[in-house]
Amino acid sequence: MRNIKLTVEYDGRRYSGWQRLGDSDKTIQGKIETTIEKMTEEKVEIIGSGRTDAGAHSRGQVANFKTESTMSLLEMQDYLNYYLPKDIVIKEIEEVPERFHARYNAKEKQYSYYVWNHRVPSVFDHHHSYHYVEKLDLDRLNEACEKLVGTHDFLGFSSLKKSKKSTTRTIDSITVEEENGMLHFTFVGNGFLYNMVRIIMGTLLEIGDGTLEVSVIDDIFEQKVRRDAGKTVPAQALFLDSVTY
Template sequence: MRNIKMTVEYDGSRYKGFQRLKDNEMTIQGKIESVLSKMEEEDIEIIGSGRTDMGVHACGQVVNFKTNSQYSVEKMQKYLYEYLPEDIVVKSIEEVDDRFHSRYNVKSKVYLYKIDNNKFHKVFSRKYATHIEKKLDLNLMKEASEYLVGEHDFTSFASSKSKKKSNVREINSISIQENNDLIEIYIEGNGFLYNMVRIIVGALIEVGHKKKTPQDIKTMLEDKDRSKASDTAQAKGLCLYKVKY
């Protein structure tokens, strides 16, 4: 069978997340599989680099699937473009080595979190950025983010629903910048626990509002205590930006 790798962009607003649920439930995986399965009347299952939650977007989700189809990849991409709804687009497609697995082979993932920190929300990014009226101190947030970079036990920054054996993960970098009147937080890491990015952003927001100090973030990490996790930042500000292999 051929192994096909695709990079997919989607607006998660209407969906119950990436992962397939029961029939007819709106999921990204469900939509893509249903179109692919019709293409050649074979049952296609796609593997994502990971799940994205309800309401989370992606600029660069990566998936792969096995198929017996003899269609060229260009033809597959056109077919998907024609039959997928306009909020899911396959940006690139290629045939890859049989051993490529979009989840197991991930080297790192980059998430982008957008915050609209203006007094009144911006109309055109209202679905892709979280509006926070009260001014954030970016310098304090940058200082706090430095404690998170590196290999740490992120127990304090995971949802209690996370059931992984080890909570040790490595964050390669966090960059916080302003762009087009929005605050953009890029977080790159080799793996993320359930809700980890949104809880990190929630903690950085508390620092930006001076409810926590940057040093409190260090203490939170050391405490390894889920009950100390900050509020989970809203889904709509989050985007799976890039998956690296």
């Protein structure tokens, strides 16, 4: 039995997220599984490094699947990229040890979020960024980002109601870069809860425009209450950049 690792790039606008649902045609996982099953003539389950939200994108989602197929890796990659929709691409493919697991072996993930901070919308960027009209203070944003770095219980920054599993995560870094009105936020950490990046982003933007104080972050960590944080920003500006093993 071979274990095949895929690095997947996709534009998530047409899909209901990564995870396979009842209607597999509306998820990234479902589309890839269906294509692999036609290629190998086997029943296949692919395992992703984690879920991405409906409408979110990926430059480096990682998944693996088991197969008895004797096709070469190049043949598999060419087949998949030929038959998959054009908004899903297998960037890399490799054979890995049998025990490799895309989700359980992941050590670190990097996400990007893009904010178009301008009075006038952008025709070309609106599918992949969030248009935010209010002027943002970069000094306040950077101060807030520093408070979020480290190991904390991020329950208040997630859409989870309750969780039997730990909601403690470690964020190694959050950086903000600005170029001609486009703000690029980069998040690096060992894992992220449901909607965590999008809720953190909503909180950062309200801090950046002066609606919230930087100290609200300490309150959210202490109280662990979702309603104290900012709104959940749209998914179309969110990218999973890479997964480290």
